[in-house]
Amino acid sequence: MSLSSGHLLGIANLDAEEIVRILDTAETFAEISTREIKKVPTLRGRTVVNFFVEPSTRTRSSFELAEKRLSADSLNFSASSSSFSKGESLLDTARTLEAMAPDFIVMRHSQPGAPHFLARHGQASIINAGDGPHEHPTQALLDAYTIRQHKGKIDGLRVAIVGDVRHSRVALSNIHLLTKLGATVVACSPPTMLPRGLETLGCEVTHRPDEALEGADVVMGLRVQLERMTSGFFPSLREYARLYGINRERLRRAKSDAIVMHPGPMNRGVEIAGDVADGERSVILEQVTNGVAVRMAVLYLLAGERDKAA
Amino acid sequence: MKQLLLKNGRVIDPANGIDGQADVLLEKGKVQKVGARISPGGADVIDCKGLLVCPGFIDMHVHLREPGQEWKETIETGTRCAAHSGFTAVACMPNTTPVNDSRSVTELIVNAARERGMVRVHPIGAVSKGQKGEELAEMSDMVDAGAVAFSDDGHPVRSSLLMRKALEYSQIFGVPVIDHCEDRELVDGGVMNEGDVSTRLGLKGWPSVAEDILVQRDILLAEYTGGHVHIAHMSTGKAAEFVRRAKKQKVKVTCEVTPHHFALTDEAVGEFDTDAKMNPPLRSEADRKALIKAIADGTIDAIATDHAPHHPDEKCVEFACAPFGIIGLETAIPLSIDLLVHAGVISWDRLVELFTVNPARILGIEAGTLTPGVAADVTVIDPDREFVVDKSTTESKSVNTPFHGWKLRGCSVLTIVGGRIVHNRDE
Ligand SMILES: [Zn+2]
Numbered sequence: 016m017s018l019s020s021g022h023l024l025g026i027a028n029l030d031a032e033e034i035v036r037i038l039d040t041a042e043t044f045a046e047i048s049t050r051e052i053k054k055v056p057t058l059r060g061r062t063v064v065n066f067f068v069e070p071s072t073r074t075r076s077s078f079e080l081a082e083k084r085l086s087a088d089s090l091n092f093s094a095s096s097s098s099f100s101k102g103e104s105l106l107d108t109a110r111t112l113e114a115m116a117p118d119f120i121v122m123r124h125s126q127p128g129a130p131h132f133l134a135r136h137g138q139a140s141i142i143n144a145g146d147g148p149h150e151h152p153t154q155a156l157l158d159a160y161t162i163r164q165h166k167g168k169i170d171g172l173r174v175a176i177v178g179d180v181r182h183s184r185v186a187l188s189n190i191h192l193l194t195k196l197g198a199t200v201v202a203c204s205p206p207t208m209l210p211r212g213l214e215t216l217g218c219e220v221t222h223r224p225d226e227a228l229e230g231a232d233v234v235m236g237l238r239v240q241l242e243r244m245t246s247g248f249f250p251s252l253r254e255y256a257r258l259y260g261i262n263r264e265r266l267r268r269a270k271s272d273a274i275v276m277h278p279g280p281m282n283r284g285v286e287i288a289g290d291v292a293d294g295e296r297s298v299i300l301e302q303v304t305n306g307v308a309v310r311m312a313v314l315y316l317l318a319g320e321r322d323k324a325a
Numbered sequence: 326m327k328q329l330l331l332k333n334g335r336v337i338d339p340a341n342g343i344d345g346q347a348d349v350l351l352e353k354g355k356v357q358k359v360g361a362r363i364s365p366g367g368a369d370v371i372d373c374k375g376l377l378v379c380p381g382f383i384d385m386h387v388h389l390r391e392p393g394q395e396w397k398e399t400i401e402t403g404t405r406c407a408a409h410s411g412f413t414a415v416a417c418m419p420n421t422t423p424v425n426d427s428r429s430v431t432e433l434i435v436n437a438a439r440e441r442g443m444v445r446v447h448p449i450g451a452v453s454k455g456q457k458g459e460e461l462a463e464m465s466d467m468v469d470a471g472a473v474a475f476s477d478d479g480h481p482v483r484s485s486l487l488m489r490k491a492l493e494y495s496q497i498f499g500v501p502v503i504d505h506c507e508d509r510e511l512v513d514g515g516v517m518n519e520g521d522v523s524t525r526l527g528l529k530g531w532p533s534v535a536e537d538i539l540v541q542r543d544i545l546l547a548e549y550t551g552g553h554v555h556i557a558h559m560s561t562g563k564a565a566e567f568v569r570r571a572k573k574q575k576v577k578v579t580c581e582v583t584p585h586h587f588a589l590t591d592e593a594v595g596e597f598d599t600d601a602k603m604n605p606p607l608r609s610e611a612d613r614k615a616l617i618k619a620i621a622d623g624t625i626d627a628i629a630t631d632h633a634p635h636h637p638d639e640k641c642v643e644f645a646c647a648p649f650g651i652i653g654l655e656t657a658i659p660l661s662i663d664l665l666v667h668a669g670v671i672s673w674d675r676l677v678e679l680f681t682v683n684p685a686r687i688l689g690i691e692a693g694t695l696t697p698g699v700a701a702d703v704t705v706i707d708p709d710r711e712f713v714v715d716k717s718t719t720e721s722k723s724v725n726t727p728f729h730g731w732k733l734r735g736c737s738v739l740t741i742v743g744g745r746i747v748h749n750r751d752e
Pocket residue numbers: 478479480505557558604605
């Protein structure tokens with residue numbers, strides 16, 4: 016299942032060529048965001064439902080902006096997590112959404128596979144905006160876009176991903192994407208947060224951050240959630256910050272021109288030191304800017320696939 | 326009832342060391358005679374040329390869902406499904422609503438089976454009251470009412486102390502304690518085998534070591550107490566190794582494996598297919614191969630289905646929200662014939678043993694043989710007949726199977742219970 020399926024469910028389903036096509040398309044859309052009138056009629060008359068079952072201000076805002084700039088009619092459909100069969104089932108919700116005849120459903124859900132479920136039970140194109148700890152494909156695409164902007168390429172780079180890899184859809188999508196485009200990815204977590212068999216995805220795996228950062232072109236921090244501490248993955252935020260926080264000292268091991276990334280929202284002083292987040296190597300805010308162009312590209316390309324299929 | 330003569334078949338009766346051309350005469354609900362060229366007399370004759378005539382197959386692990394969950398399955402539909410699948414008897418797990426933890430529930434099941442059952446039903450009582458894992462249930466009462474074993478299946482017996490007591494107390498009745506081996510703390514909400522597939526899908530993993538630990542604990546407790554523990558639906562290579570070693574040391578441990586665990590791996594989850602979600606979960610290819618080896622070398626005593634019907638609405642949800650379990654009766658014999666016998670892993674004799682005399686011995690029921698005088702429960706198998714798995718024709722109330730569309734070679738053609746034909750595939 017690739018873009019031709021009409022959905023963007025994950026990076027795992029894309030091949031390198033499709034990824035590059037999305038990134039190239041995003042470049043042309045980035046230009047629009049620099050115009051005085053930041054709007055094109057590309058998706059006029061199309062309906063996009065932003066279906067967010069898990070709160071996410073930044074991803075939803077980024078999608079909304081992308082939809083508006085493409086002149087789509089968009090509507091937000093939020094639901095509180097109906098997990099474990101309390102309340103309305105996902106199938107019934109899917110049918111309700113389908114009855115509104117949307118062209119696209121941008122979906123955020125706490126359960127892995129929820130967007131795949133929607134794709135199986137309807138006609139709309141589904142864009143996965145994060146399904147639990149599974150995938151977050153547009154985040155990985157905007158990360159790749161940002162890396163390409165700074166490094167001119169992805170092939171041959173060394174990318175260190177440091178943090179809670181086990182619960183991170185950002186990590187998983189990035190590992191898929193960057194390895195497909197020829198980068199060496201090193202995933203680094205406390206051993207309690209390293210999912211088993213991760214190396215079968217083609218990345219290197221370590222629990223030593225110094226080893227991960229050594230010679231890195233890109234250093235990506237991952238958000239760590241407080242609830243991971245209470246469920247025993249590490250003893251305290253203080254200790255986590257000391258062992259795994261990305262700080263100036265640690266960053267010295269990376270290449271002198273290495274960039275620092277974070278998908279946000281950040282816990283300053285935990286997974287990333289404030290001065291690093293705000294420092295000259297940080298591209299964190301560019302990531303946010305690029306998110307809009309990448310999401311415009313995804314909507315545009317999927318609309319093309321829908322037209323082909325129609 | 327008329328006499329029935331099964332003529333010219335290949336009779337396979339492992340308990341009596343029989344494997345060869347013979348006729349089988351059934352009379353008054355009992356096996357009358359097994360021998361060469363039995364004269365028909367007034368019997369109805371069935372030509373079994375090219376077919377295998379075996380003792381009735383027993384599925385020692387099914388969930389019939391009655392009482393209390395009749396939207397999934399009932400004793401009537403479950404036993405009809407069993408008959409159509411080639412089974413003459415099933416043993417049903419106690420995780421019903423209410424739990425089968427008392428004489429009254431056991432009696433209810435026995436009576437319902439007598440009235441509406443197509444095959445024999447042997448209830449398995451709960452180890453603990455309400456399957457809560459706290460106090461022993463009244464085993465004696467349940468044995469009197471017909472219970473053949475005890476299990477908290479659906480749940481493990483979490484407390485080692487309670488397991489010890491169960492293994493001790495059950496010795497009064499000479500029945501096994503069947504354990505669903507799952508260290509719940511280690512499983513920690515896992516929904517599929519922990520490994521590269523769960524990592525790829527972002528699904529919470531159910532680690533094999535959580536099963537291994539409980540299997541080893543149960544073996545140690547069986548050895549210490551002298552009780553008989555039976556490991557339900559064993560799914561890991563390591564657990565099989567533990568059982569293999571324990572058997573060499575004469576510990577009273579037996580075990581079963583399901584067809585789905587020797588037929589599939591966690592890759593079958595694909596893109597979040599809830600019909601590939603069961604407990605224990607589908608494991609790695611290394612585990613699958615180790616189970617097949619354990620079937621071949623005699624470590625595994627029985628093949629049982631863990632037939633676990635769930636309504637389509639219950640399965641048509643996000644993967645993590647779906648209940649564990651698949652239906653298994655209809656596919657069990659074809660999968661076993663195709664993937665074990667035709668694939669050259671085991672002999673016909675061994676296959677029949679896994680489905681007949683072994684489960685009968687474990688449960689202490691007089692069945693699983695064609696010894697003259699025993700009940701005339703017979704399964705006749707066509708070794709080459711094609712069997713296509715089709716959800717739309719299943720006799721179960723539920724359709725949750727990952728095998729839909731599979732083409733298999735070999736299936737039952739005739740199921741006889743107490744001398745009466747309860748299913749004929751050609752009618
Ligand atoms: Zn079980």
